[in-house]
Amino acid sequence: MDNLVGLIEKNGLIFGFLCIGIIFLVGEMLSKTIFRAKIPGSAIAIFLGLLLGYLGGLWSDGEKGIAGISLFAGIGLLGGSMFRDFTIVATALGANLELIRKAGWLGLISLLFGIVLFFVLGVLLAFAWGFRDAASLCTIGAGACTYIVGPITGAAVGASSEVIALSIATGVVKTIAVTIFTPIAAKRIGLKSPESAMAFGGMMGTSSGVAAGLAATDPSLVPYGAVTATFYTGVGCLLCPSLFYLILNLFF
C-alpha cells in the first residue's frame, strides 16, 4: 500500500487525470439518472469538484481544496493556471471566423450587451453583499459572465482564492440557470430562428449552458448559439480584467 501511495505521489498529474475522469463519470451518471439529463453532466461534475474542494479544505485545513492533501496534489497541477489558460485558448478552435462574420452586427451587439449586463448586475449584487474592493467586485462580476471569465479575471487582478471560488460557483449557477430556463422561456422570448439563436448565444455566453438549453429547445439551433457563445468567454477575458477593472478602480 505504501508503494502505491508513493507511486501516486510521484505521478501526481497522471493520478489527477484519473480522478477527474471518475468525477466526470459520476457527474454524467447523476445527470442521466437523477436529473433526467436536464442538467448537463459537466455542470454536475463541476459542482462535484467544488464539493471536493470544500471537503479537501476541511480535511487538510488549507487553502488549496483537495490539492492540499498530498495524495491529490496532482489535481492542483491539472487545475493550475498553466493548463487552465492553455485549454481555454484551445477552445478558440471551435470559433469559425466565417460564421462569426455572418452573425455580424446582431451577434456583436448582443455579445457586448450580454457581457456588460451580466458584469454590472454581478458587481451590484456583490456590492450589496458587502464587497468593497475593486478586485473582488470585478472577479464576482466576471464570474456572473462565466465560470471561466471569473477565475481568469480573479487571477489577473489578484483576487483572493475565496473570491475566485465564489466567482466559479456563480458561473456554475448561471450555467445551470440558462440550461433550465432556456427551454421554458424560448417561446415567450421569440427564440426560434438561427439569428435569434446567435443573439441568444452571444447574450448568455456560457457555452455549455447555451448548448444544453438550446438542445432542449430545438437541436438545430445549437451550432448557431454555440458560435457566438464561444466568443463570450474570450471577449469577457479581454474586457473584465482590463477595461472593466480600470473603470471599477475609479470608484473603489
Add this chain to the structure above:
Amino acid sequence: MTIYGVALLAISFLLGQWMGELLGDWLGIQANVGGVGFAMIFLMLGKEWLVQKKQMTAEMTGGIAFWSKMYIPVVIAMAASLNVKSAISSGSLALIAGIIPVLASFLAFPWIMKKFNPRHHG
C-alpha cells in the same frame, strides 16, 4: 503531425500571454491583462492563415482539439483545488448573482432582437 497543432497552440498561447503582460505593464497594473483573449485571437488568425496556405492538416487540428476538449476537465480540477470552504460563508451570493442576471437577460432579449435584428429594418 499532431505536434505541429500543439506547437501552434503553444506559440499563440505564449505570444498572447506576453501581450497580456506587456499591456498590464503599460497600464500600470501588476497583472496579465487579457492574455488569454489575445492568445485566442492569435490562434484563430494563425489557423486561418494555415488553412489558406493549405498547410492545416486534420492531424494538426486534432492536436489543438484534444486540448480544447480538456477545458471542462481542467475547470473541474481547478474547482476542486480552490478554497471553497471559505467561499461557502457567502454562498447565497453565488445563487443570487448566478440567477438574477440570467432572468434579466431573458427580459432584455426580445428588446435586443426587436432593436437590432436586421430583418426588422428590411
